[in-house]
Amino acid sequence: MRTRLLVATTVALSLLASACSRADSGSSESDTAAQDTSPATELRLGYFPNVTHAPALIGLEKGLYEKELGGTKLTKQEFNAGPNEVSALLGGSLDIGFIGSGPAINAYAKSNGEAVRLISGVTSGGAQLVTSADVNSPEDLVGKTVVTPQLGNTQDVALKKWLAGKGLTDKVQVTNMENAQTLDAFKGGQVQAAWLPEPWSSRLVLEAGAKVFLDEKELWPDGQFPTTVVIVRTEFLKEHPQTVKAFLKGLVASIDYANANKADAQTAVNTQLKALTGKELKPETIERAWSNITLTFDPIAGEFKQLAEDQVTAGIAEKAPDVAGFADLTELNAVLKEAGKPEVDAGGLDKK
Template sequence: MLDLKKWWLGAFMLGIITLLAACGGNTDHAEGGDKEKMVIGYFPNIDHAPAMVARENGYYEEKLGDDIELEYITFPDGGTFMAALKSGEIDAGLVGPGPVLNNFSNGADVKVLAGASSGGTVVVASEKSGVESVEDMAGKTFITPGIGCTHDVQFETYLQQLGNDELASSRIGGSLHHVTGNPASYPAMFESGKVDLAAVPEPWASILVDNGAKVIISTEEIAYGESLPNTVLVANNKLTEEKPELAAKLLEAHDESVAFINDNPEKAKKIAIDSIKDLTNQEMDAKIVAQAMSRVTYTTKVNEAVLKEFGNSSYELEFLKEAPEFDGLVADQE
């Protein structure tokens, strides 16, 4: 069973780490002597393992060269990541497609360079919720990392496809109450009874299940479960248009990292465990991480048609005010 005091500490530490990193990220990219700075962002989630592996194995440094000074910032959700990307606080990194599509449709200068992972989103219910199946969800409270985030859209699209108006967020006339929060805090929120359900990425889904939660909607069942790129490599247009050679080298490092994960799953698992421990002050059980990574496919491929369909779902769920147009979002795939 999970030590809740440690989880609260982990959630607190993650917030402090993110805040301190963000403060450091405000540095002018021209600082650092003759070196040019590049700032990369990612989350302490299993589907962001390509960034963890690339950082640990030195792939970014190797590909970008000695003239580039690298800095890393971690984020709790896609909204804060995209705000940092748009402001120039970070140059590139890994994030879910939901925030990318939402921001692109509102005029953000961003480019999807590649996929990073697919799958991994799971909807679980707490032991105290009384939820044993989807039919029991009416009137319950669910949590996601952000409003309109990838996992939120997947869950709400799944509910929409059921054709039961009651099984929808109260935001669009249903009975489910939606709240948001850092996934590291979900075990404590389940224990306190503040939330009943979570649409959550790995490893947090496996951790919740290990702590007694029940899987209600699996990765295979949820909307876009295995076809949607759950995490993508993105960059702002300042990098892709003004310094395409650096964007290309960043992509090479990313490709090498994804290949490493698929060729060396045990080593990748250890890197993920160590990285998440550094970021959250929590050491994940190897069996939990193995279960989490089994739900995720690491691939650089991006199915642009699925991304557009996913974006249309965001519009139908009223996360987007206008019908989206996504031409030019995805870089040409070789």
């Protein structure tokens, strides 16, 4: 009887010590669940119906993302411009987004460097200032209306920075309009210029008689600048790194497919555009737009500090957003290494 009592007492004391230890460490079953990094049951993906988002459209059309995601459900959401997509990401209704570099920076800045991370590049180039035939110098824009897709989006910042550099701030009317509406307004003579991403700059040139006044790549070293990148909610990246890695495998596969199968990739983009907008691009339009972009998983991270400073020059921000710590290319570089491809550089953005 004494032996049984001694054993029971020892076990009880052991259980009590274990419970106290767990309490002292602050752990619990709920904490363990929070640390679970299993694949996500659903991935909510945002993107635009633009040629500058071609890898998104190609991967969706060819099923390359679903193939890598396996049992994770892929839910897609279309956007017209970056600021709306930023709201969805910060509001928690979107997990990963194809987005312009300007709104990507804004998402990071608005959340004090907490809510999102830059995880890949998508496209370099593919933005132009197109004008009516009578615009032959920057000064010819005085008194005219110039359109960008949305206040604070990538092209909006680029235009306003350029105008500031020409001393034309407040001398040119800058307005924001959905891309399809801009095409109609240009045809009708309501606007005389627009800074647009592809395929919309090509559509204004080929369908509305606009001319290319400036290709944005002329303003950047070696003509390279990040037009479209991919960002992810930080919480989603921490909780589901396998899912993020699987998505990035699909992205790399999409870019590889596009670079190896140009004609079929263009067809895939056109099929998706027709499904999203009800209209496909003419062959000459998509060919022209394609020639103006470079598909790359390199986010060209070294230019993000300049892009942040451009927001001040453009009058969008009073202080340049701090982009230190913005990039987390761990999963992308793991994918690239497994594929035998060179890793990409974070440009110092991986450190705060």
